[in-house]
């Protein structure tokens with residue numbers, strides 16, 4: 435491996451891959467700097483689609499972008515590896531050993547030097563140390579976990595078909611992830627029923643638990659009310675002000691003393707940075723472990739380190755952990771890092787421009803908010819427009835990474851695939 439990349443980006447998610455691609459197109463193409471991306475996985479997925487992969491309503495073979503292919507097309511280097519620590523004095527990132535699926539060490543622990551380091555390692559759901567959650571709940575924070583959930587969902591559905599009993603699923607967290615997952619799971623059952631075993635589909639009993647007083651707390655109250663009504667109309671039991679106090683193999687216990695029995699238990703609440711940030715050589719962290727940065731995304735402790743997306747936190751102007759924020763921050767650094775590196779011009783503050791938010795409940799309904807607070811969506815036609823808007827965000831991301839022609843071809847390939855294959859994952 436080359437020993438001195440000029441700009442090292444760790445984490446190739448929404449923010450990291452956009453930054454690597456843009457810097458590759460500018461500095462990398464002209465040979466002005468070496469851009470290196472490190473990710474613990476070999477391919478990128480658009481994280482806001484993970485609940486669709488978990489439900490099986492999207493097939494991730496087509497939706498993965500190979501880091502190696504992207505790197506060679508867009509003039510940056512990619513190395514698989516997991517950052518485990520930082521040596522700030524020597525400007526080195528330390529990567530743990532790279533293991534095969536069988537656990538064999540393929541590459542020993544390595545160090546990678548940098549002139550500028552950009553950390554973009556995302557976040558995980560936060561179980562706040564609730565007893566039993568780590569052992570008995572599933573998470574859908576990355577593709578491996580989403581695929582793992584899907585495998586269990588399909589097997590339990592098969593069992594429910596065979597024995598003719600309902601399947602109970604409890605989802606903790608009434609934010610965008612939990613509400614969208616509940617709707618996608620119902621959509622998946624509707625689609626599986628089209629290919630079923632000659633018997634009527636089993637009953638899917640989903641309970642959505644939210645600790646706060648309403649689901650979708652980041653949206654206006656009218657959207658929360660409409661979304662809850664929509665979920666209830668398809669059979670989801672929504673419980674608000676429901677604080678989970680523990681999990682076991684049979685279900686969840688709530689603070690009010692009640693129980694929610696569930697064969698599958700999913701934790702989709704809260705956000706925290708990956709635990710590894712505590713090994714970042716004394717970088718200051720928020721209570722959720724996110725790296726504290728100035729408004730220009732530079733670490734509060736080290737001028738050579740930047741952090742963006744979900745793993746970063748601006749104390750003077752906290753932003754929500756969303757793809758929109760991650761993307762804008764990546765674009766900002768892509769614009770200003772070259773001048774810092776070449777001429778020492780400081781990176782200016784990144785000003786977030788809120789372009790609104792969209793939530794899509796499977797095929798059933800969708801809503802959006804515009805920056806002025808206007809709410810749109812709901813109902814057959816407007817719900818459809820919100821759902822299409824949600825899909826457009828993903829297509830925009832694909833076009834940005836692939837370029838216009840390949841981006842449009844990949845959309846066409848998806849359409850052909852949707853025509854040829856079953857519309858839900860069955861194997």
Ligand SMILES: Cc1cc2nc3c(=O)[nH]c(=O)nc-3n(C[C@H](O)[C@H](O)[C@H](O)COP(=O)(O)OP(=O)(O)OC[C@H]3O[C@@H](n4cnc5c(N)ncnc54)[C@H](O)[C@@H]3O)c2cc1C
Pocket residue numbers: 444445446447448449450472473474475478480481482483484485515516517518554555556557574575610611708710742743744745755756757758759760792
């Ligand atoms: C199910 C779900 C639905 C969502 N829906 C929406 C939505 O509709 N709209 C919206 O705006 N946001 C949504 N979000 C949030 C959005 O996905 C995140 O805010 C966004 O992905 C953050 O981007 P990021 O680049 O910071 O991190 P990520 O996209 O999570 O990327 C982090 C990358 O870092 C890598 N990595 C992690 N740890 C290490 C390590 N130690 N070493 C090396 N690499 C590492 C990971 O493999 C990954 O590639 C959703 C999230 C989930 C889970």
